[in-house]
Amino acid sequence: KAGVTQTPRYLIKTRGQQVTLSCSPISGHRSVSWYQQTPGQGLQFLFEYFSETQRNKGNFPGRFSGRQFSNSRSEMNVSTLELGDSALYLCASSLRTQGSQETQYFGPGTRLLVL
Amino acid sequence: GQQVMQIPQYQHVQEGEDFTTYCNSSTTLSNIQWYKQRPGGHPVFLIQLVKSGEVKKQKRLTFQFGEAKKNSSLHITATQTTDVGTYFCAGPQNNAGNMLTFGGGTRLMVKP
Numbered sequence: 120k121a122g123v124t125q126t127p128r129y130l131i132k133t134r135g136q137q138v139t140l141s142c143s144p145i146s147g148h149r150s151v152s153w154y155q156q157t158p159g160q161g162l163q164f165l166f167e168y169f170s171e172t173q174r175n176k177g178n179f180p181g182r183f184s185g186r187q188f189s190n191s192r193s194e195m196n197v198s199t200l201e202l203g204d205s206a207l208y209l210c211a212s213s214l215r216t217q218g219s220q221e222t223q224y225f226g227p228g229t230r231l232l233v234l
Numbered sequence: 235g236q237q238v239m240q241i242p243q244y245q246h247v248q249e250g251e252d253f254t255t256y257c258n259s260s261t262t263l264s265n266i267q268w269y270k271q272r273p274g275g276h277p278v279f280l281i282q283l284v285k286s287g288e289v290k291k292q293k294r295l296t297f298q299f300g301e302a303k304k305n306s307s308l309h310i311t312a313t314q315t316t317d318v319g320t321y322f323c324a325g326p327q328n329n330a331g332n333m334l335t336f337g338g339g340t341r342l343m344v345k346p
Binding site for chain 2: 161
């Protein structure tokens with residue numbers, strides 16, 4: 120099976136712009152979670168989507184949003200970019216069949232640099 | 235909110251030496267997961283522990299889940315240069331499925 124894919128892999132934006140990142144989960148996986156990784160804050164949960172619905176949300180401002188399509192592909196959007204949004208954005212997919220006992224498979228990430 | 239702490243933050247070892255990283259959660263966890271991230275890479279799932287006091291082995295790696303299900307450890311015997319990377323533990327936030335709280339990670343460096 121192909122792994123989780125994320126596009127683009129690298130992105131440079133300027134403050135105030137907005138950005139959309141894409142994630143395609145492993146075939147058959149219905150849950151997609153997004154994480155932000157920075158040297159200072161580490162890996163932080165953004166949100167999880169399952170069956171096109173946001174199921175869980177982390178402690179991030181409303182500038183961070185996402186959605187999931189009927190084919191389980193997911194996008195996340197960050198509006199009004201700030202310098203502190205520079206990070207590696209990771210997407211993880213799982214089957215989501217047994218509640219908390221899930222293995223999450225991470226994609227390679229999108230490295231976003233905000234200038 | 236839930237916090238997951240990991241120590242040490244960094245560890246330099248000589249190839250062949252053992253290595254241990256410790257993970258502590260502020261709350262009881264339904265399970266704990268371990269991931270490895272190579273430099274420039276993404277987290278790769280290693281293992282999940284579910285039962286109190288559980289011990290699992292993967293070749294030279296030994297994982298333990300504490301009796302109170304609030305702490306865990308990963309021990310690597312006779313490290314190799316291929317073990318280089320950052321090891322993260324993670325637990326479900328409020329036992330909510332895929333909403334994971336990650337520890338800060340332990341970065342392992344191995345001198346050949």
